[in-house]
Amino acid sequence: MTKRNNLLIAILTLGVFAIINTEMGVIGILPLIADNFNVSISKAGLLVSLFALAIAVSGPIMPLLFSGINRKKVMLLVLGIFFLGNIVSMFTSSFAVLLIARVIPGFFQPIYCSLAFTAASASVSEKEAPKAVAKIMVGVSAGMVLGVPISSFIASTTSFTIAMSFFAMVNVIAFTVTLLFIPSMPVKERLSYRAQLSVLKKSIIWLSIIAVILMNGAVFGVYSYLAEYLKVVTNIPEKLISVVLLIYGVANIIGNIVAGKLLSKNAIKVVVSFLLTLGVVYTILFLIGKFTVPMALISLIWGILGGIGGNINQYWIASAAPEAPDFANGLFLTSANLGTTIGTSVCGLFITGMGTQYVVLGGLLFLILSVVSVLLRVHMFSFTKLHSK
Structure with missing residues (x-):
């Protein structure tokens, strides 16, 4: 792989980590959310289950709809939506608003993850594609593994708002490096x-x-x-x-x-x-x-x-x-x-x-x-x- 391809895959891995971190990290602070918003733990669990449901529903649809658009623009759009969702989650006092701010990004999650797998595969030879995809998968695993204990630690030592700001910070970093270092990626052969x-x-x-x-x-x-x-x-x-x-x-x-x-x-x-x-x-x-x-x-x-x-x-x-x-x-x-x-x-x-x-x-x-x-x-x-x- 060239340095350019390695940089692309590294940024995609960071982006996937940022998104999965937002998805899974909330598990570590569900009890705190239940207390803060005065809801039951099972109701707080909707933040996880409805996010997953949004992914399952939009999985084959959203990547299809966005498949013909410049991939850099799509990356920035999805990371921007996740960042805004986290900002709204930080400051809202309404559980209903918090739920909406969580679920809407869930519909866009498959776009970025699908695009990351596709872009990583396309950046290398067919034989090397599994290795490139495996690096993106590292971002998925890291998001799942690190998001829960980090958010739990931050929330327990500071507050719910600071924990949510961690998610927002990771997303804005991914957004920034994508904006600065990823070249324009127009779709050359758009499939109907x-x-x-x-x-x-x-x-x-x-x-x-x-x-x-x-x-x-x-x-x-x-x-x-x-x-x-x-x-x-x-x-x-x-x-x-x-x-x-x-x-x-x-x-x-x-x-x-x-x-x-x-x-x-x-x-x-x-x-x-x-x-x-x-x-x-x-x-x-x-x-x-x-x-x-x-x-x-x-x-x-x-x-x-x-x-x-x-x-x-x-x-x-x-x-x-x-x-x-x-x-x-x-x-x-x-x-x-x-x-x-x-x-x-x-x-x-x-x-x-x-x-x-x-x-x-x-x-x-x-x-x-x-x-x-x-x-x-x-x-x-x-x-x-x-x-x-």
Whole structure:
């Protein structure tokens, strides 16, 4: 990669971090929000769930609508909207206004993330594309991992307003470096909406979407209850729970870095190995998850796999529709969010019906279905390639 490409990818990674930090960081200050705005914790949770819903709804639509506009202008627009949303959140005394200021940026989040994946891939050769995308994924993981503890620390030592100003500051930094250092990026070959939507006629794209929903469900269906698992099953102190969660998060970033190199060599082998290895990890988790030290080691390996899984999901859909990259990345974002929602709901049923320890069975169920969908997709790709000759 040239220095110019490295700078572009670094700025895109910062932009993704700024956006995901705004999305996830609020989780660390939900109790404070509930107190400040005099609402229940479940109502405060709408700031998270409605943001995610906005992403799921707008995922395939918004990147499609903005696919023909100069990419630098689109980046600045989205970062500007996130900055304004954070400014409004800092000073409002109305929970309804706070909710609106959170949800509106959520509809624009898929535009920036989709554009970041597309621009990173386009800046390098096809073989190097997974490595470039993996660097963007580092921004996603960092936003998810660092946003929660940083916002929680700032809020606990200062105030809610200062915590929200942190989100605004990161966004304005990303906006500034984009404005100063990213060159104009006009879309040279604009695809019509019809041409992009035509990828939905391909069976392989639907198999890819199903696979991503299942794979993300397998990871986040169990991970969403990791804190509860550590508390109830492993029975460790709350202070140690945060340490284990941090281990998982840092490992997730490592997984993103590793994934790019692996996918650029033999993608199919990586996908199948990922599913089988995660199955082994979940089986071990079920058997010895009661013990603290093994649980910390499991979380480390699990976190690395989670980072690899995120890259696999993006690659799996993007490679099924290379002729419409922006739309494909939008489909990826929607599929991943649906997978998280469905996986969390289904695995929650296992907890309700059988107990917290059995949440792992939900993850294994999603993994089995993932293997089936991946093999079907591989078979279809091979069949199509054979008959196209």
